[in-house]
Amino acid sequence: MTILQEHAPNPAADDAGRPIGYGRLQRKEDPRFVRGRGHYVDDITLPGMLHGAILRSPVAHARLVSIDTSAALAHPGVVAVITGADLLGLGLAWAPTLSADVQAVLVTDKVRFQGQEVAFVVAEDRYAARDALELIEVDYDVLPPLVDARKALDPDAPVVRDEMEGRTDNHIFDWEAGNKAETDAVFAAADVVVSQEIVYPRSHPAPMETCGAVADFDAVTGKLTLYETSQAPHAHRTLFAMVAGIPEHKIRIVSPDIGGGFGNKVGIYPGYILAVVGSIVTGKPVKWMEDRSENLMSTSFARDYIMQGEIAATKDGKILAVRTSVLADHGAFNATAQPTKYPAGFFHIFTGSYDLQAAHCSVTGVYTNKAPGGVAYACSFRVTEAVYLIERLVDILAAKLEVDPAELRLKNLIKPEQFPYPNKTGWEYDSGNYERALRLSMSMAGYDDLRREQRAKRDRGELMGIGISFFTETVGAGPRKHMDIVGLGMNDGAELRVHPTGKAVVRISVQSQGQGHETTFAQIVAEEIGIPPEDIDVVHGDTDQTPFGLGTYGSRSTPVSGAAVALVARKVREKARFIAAAMLETRPEDLEWEKGRWFVKGDPSVGKTIAEIAMGAYGTVALPEGIDGNLDAEVTYDPPNLTFPFGAYICVVDVDPGTGHVAVRRFVAVDDCGTRINPMIIEGQVHGGLTDGVGMALMQFIEFDESGNNLGGSFMDYLIPTAMEVPDWETGYTVTPSPHHPIGAKGIGESATVGSPPAIVNAVVDALSPFGITHMDMPCTPARVWAAIQGRPRPPI
Numbered sequence: 001m002t003i004l005q006e007h008a009p010n011p012a013a014d015d016a017g018r019p020i021g022y023g024r025l026q027r028k029e030d031p032r033f034v035r036g037r038g039h040y041v042d043d044i045t046l047p048g049m050l051h052g053a054i055l056r057s058p059v060a061h062a063r064l065v066s067i068d069t070s071a072a073l074a075h076p077g078v079v080a081v082i083t084g085a086d087l088l089g090l091g092l093a094w095a096p097t098l099s100a101d102v103q104a105v106l107v108t109d110k111v112r113f114q115g116q117e118v119a120f121v122v123a124e125d126r127y128a129a130r131d132a133l134e135l136i137e138v139d140y141d142v143l144p145p146l147v148d149a150r151k152a153l154d155p156d157a158p159v160v161r162d163e164m165e166g167r168t169d170n171h172i173f174d175w176e177a178g179n180k181a182e183t184d185a186v187f188a189a190a191d192v193v194v195s196q197e198i199v200y201p202r203s204h205p206a207p208m209e210t211c212g213a214v215a216d217f218d219a220v221t222g223k224l225t226l227y228e229t230s231q232a233p234h235a236h237r238t239l240f241a242m243v244a245g246i247p248e249h250k251i252r253i254v255s256p257d258i259g260g261g262f263g264n265k266v267g268i269y270p271g272y273i274l275a276v277v278g279s280i281v282t283g284k285p286v287k288w289m290e291d292r293s294e295n296l297m298s299t300s301f302a303r304d305y306i307m308q309g310e311i312a313a314t315k316d317g318k319i320l321a322v323r324t325s326v327l328a329d330h331g332a333f334n335a336t337a338q339p340t341k342y343p344a345g346f347f348h349i350f351t352g353s354y355d356l357q358a359a360h361c362s363v364t365g366v367y368t369n370k371a372p373g374g375v376a377y378a379c380s381f382r383v384t385e386a387v388y389l390i391e392r393l394v395d396i397l398a399a400k401l402e403v404d405p406a407e408l409r410l411k412n413l414i415k416p417e418q419f420p421y422p423n424k425t426g427w428e429y430d431s432g433n434y435e436r437a438l439r440l441s442m443s444m445a446g447y448d449d450l451r452r453e454q455r456a457k458r459d460r461g462e463l464m465g466i467g468i469s470f471f472t473e474t475v476g477a478g479p480r481k482h483m484d485i486v487g488l489g490m491n492d493g494a495e496l497r498v499h500p501t502g503k504a505v506v507r508i509s510v511q512s513q514g515q516g517h518e519t520t521f522a523q524i525v526a527e528e529i530g531i532p533p534e535d536i537d538v539v540h541g542d543t544d545q546t547p548f549g550l551g552t553y554g555s556r557s558t559p560v561s562g563a564a565v566a567l568v569a570r571k572v573r574e575k576a577r578f579i580a581a582a583m584l585e586t587r588p589e590d591l592e593w594e595k596g597r598w599f600v601k602g603d604p605s606v607g608k609t610i611a612e613i614a615m616g617a618y619g620t621v622a623l624p625e626g627i628d629g630n631l632d633a634e635v636t637y638d639p640p641n642l643t644f645p646f647g648a649y650i651c652v653v654d655v656d657p658g659t660g661h662v663a664v665r666r667f668v669a670v671d672d673c674g675t676r677i678n679p680m681i682i683e684g685q686v687h688g689g690l691t692d693g694v695g696m697a698l699m700q701f702i703e704f705d706e707s708g709n710n711l712g713g714s715f716m717d718y719l720i721p722t723a724m725e726v727p728d729w730e731t732g733y734t735v736t737p738s739p740h741h742p743i744g745a746k747g748i749g750e751s752a753t754v755g756s757p758p759a760i761v762n763a764v765v766d767a768l769s770p771f772g773i774t775h776m777d778m779p780c781t782p783a784r785v786w787a788a789i790q791g792r793p794r795p796p797i
């Protein structure tokens with residue numbers, strides 16, 4: 001095992017900022033991955049396995065007139081062709097979504113988005129299955145599609161969900177937070193108000209591995225084993241039991257190695273259900289794996305928020321209030337996979353990191369003829385949109401007041417002594433020292449020098465921009481009193497067993513998709529009971545082997561499951577104390593703990609290590625009353641609150657006025673995720689999220705033409721940032737532990753995706769400000785930037 005030392009001293013690091021034991025431990029899972037020994041769903045091959053393929057609709061909105069499957073069934077190798085009519089008979093044509101809506105598994109009445117699932121072919125190999133798709137004859141009666149969410153509530157708009165009883169429009173929900181009357185009063189009396197329509201465009205998580213499943217239903221035992229790309233195997237098991245009527249104890253869900261999730265693998269897709277139906281119908285295991293275009297066209301779209309934002313302030317720059325009304329395009333099915341009872345997730349946090357007097361938001365959700373949206377993409381469930389809104393508004397306010405955006409933020413950030421801070425929409429931020437983080441990012445960036453450089457460049461006609469964002473994240477869903485998924489409280493279990501020779505296995509309910517849980521969760525146990533991490537096996541991703549829990553998304557693994565793991569280790573440590581006392585023939589209260597060992601107070605030479613205690617537990621030592629002969633424990637953890645990590649980001653861009661190309665020259669990211677477990681893994685998480693941000697801010701488009709055709713269905717159209725588009729990230733950190741987490745840790749997995757787009761767009765707008773530009777919608781592509789500055793006289797500075 002190699003233990004790398006903390007490198008580069010960080011100006012803010014102090015004793016409290018040291019990571020927990022084993023710090024930058026190299027990832028335990030990597031020897032498997034770098035040798036090509038990862039085991040993904042598509043690597044699973046079962047005896048007699050068949051292959052499924054989905055026929056998808058080429059049109060966005062159409063009545064289904066007829067389907068003729070006879071030619072496909074006659075194709076060599078084809079075993080079964082399943083249509084919506086077949087599913088109706090099984091009661092499986094419509095599946096519940098995670099948000100009290102239903103989604104068609106296969107079209108029965110009407111196609112509602114391009115790419116929707118129409119039929120499922122099961123064949124002896126995937127080529128036969130794919131070939132047979134072309135032999136299915138479908139007669140569509142094409143209808144005018146609803147593409148523009150702004151027109152969704154017009155009286156003459158096509159009605160997407162006309163199958164729902166009594167439904168004559170496309171309205172899904174209205175939701176609000178904050179206090180409208182108070183907010184309006186503050187706005188009415190404010191010196192300065194700025195308003196802006198701010199659009200967070202549709203985006204897609206696009207993980208390296210697409211979604212897929214292998215279903216194996218054993219008709220003799222009645223047991224369903226489902227291997228699937230899932231971020232939440234236990235929640236999926238319960239849902240499958242509810243949907244398919246298979247008893248829950250007869251369902252085993254296995255999520256092996258997952259090649260990236262980013263929210264794409266939270267929900268349950270028709271393809272998973274079809275693989276199960278295929279296996280039940282044929283009596284053989286059935287594999288279904290999406291191709292790239294299917295993934296990009298039909299699964300898990302995120303964002304799509306049209307936000308009218310307003311911010312009110314005094315003339316000397318004290319921000320008083322924020323208000324916004326949002327139109328949310330949820331696509332054809334409200335399949336939003338998020339764990340809160342609020343239809344806009346954690347959008348509450350649009351109040352940002354500022355000490356405000358009042359705030360109000362209202363969100364209206366609508367159906368359109370697009371693939372289900374409103375789902376998840378490294379987002380903490382709408383925190384991305386909320387942070388983008390407030391951070392753009394603060395910059396627009398700074399421009400209006402002609403003050404430096406860093407100064408405006410420093411003046412308004414919540415102060416350390418105000419924590420725990422109740423924001424104006426009812427959430428309590430657990431801990432923070434915001435000014436310290438912003439000042440650190442400014443010193444790392446050399447902020448004043450950058451502004452000087454910018455002035456000199458402007459004099460020469462060069463376009464350089466500096467953008468800041470400060471964000472507060474909301475992660476660690478969550479307290480069961482606040483949130484659930486279809487009635488399942490957001491709690492997580494952990495089981496720890498120490499074997500007789502002192503090696504251990506910890507079983508967890510969350511599911512890594514690349515975040516390194518096998519390493520960091522072993523580090524937490526190592527810290528708590530002193531067994532080295534290489535002696536601790538982390539088991540996850542198999543419902544038959546792990547305790548119940550709600551899975552990995554919303555950066556909840558560390559805040560919830562990590563807490564469970566720390567507590568289960570403490571439980572084992574306490575049990576070990578009683579066993580050690582029996583072994584040492586003393587009283588438990590006479591023992592003292594040092595990492596890995598209980599010893600007699602005042603006589604450190606007399607003690608027992610965890611390994612010795614484990615042998616004692618399983619051995620012949622006479623155990624005290626109530627202590628059984630093992631060194632095991634289990635817990636289920638219900639967090640008292642969410643955790644609120646935060647960060648201060650500074651982006652420097654150069655814009656080429658001739659082509660409109662934006663180059664991100666520098667990016668400084670200071671993150672605070674409380675106590676840090678593994679700084680190397682944290683940096684990896686931050687680098688990935690920042691790269692996502694470059695994609696969203698500068699490159700990625702999912703447009704639909706007027707017929708509802710998705711124009712972003714391949715990586716030729718939906719661009720993925722590479723090393724070519726990103727700078728060398730400059731990361732720093734501060735440490736403000738969470739007061740309610742057993743080891744003080746907060747999540748980090750989505751922080752950089754949340755925080756980076758506003759920093760980048762703020763930098764682009766800053767670069768273009770000499771043209772009088774105060775806002776630009778993402779993505780700031782060369783074409784858009786170039787068009788924005790054409791015909792605009794540049795005032796002399």
Ligand code: MCN
Binds near residue numbers: 263379517555556
């Ligand atoms: N960590 C740490 N110290 C902390 C906080 C976290 O060392 N104070 C470590 C954790 O122990 C874990 C990793 O950082 O190994 C991420 O932890 P956490 O913030 O708890 O997030 P989750 O593990 O719950 O991961 C989910 C999050 C989400 S929601 C998305 S989306 C996303 C992200 O993680 N998807 C990812 N990062 C990803 N990284 C990879 N490689 N692949 C994905 O699909």
Ligand code: CUN
Binds near residue numbers: 262378
């Ligand atoms: Cu919001 S995407 Mo992540 O929570 O799986």
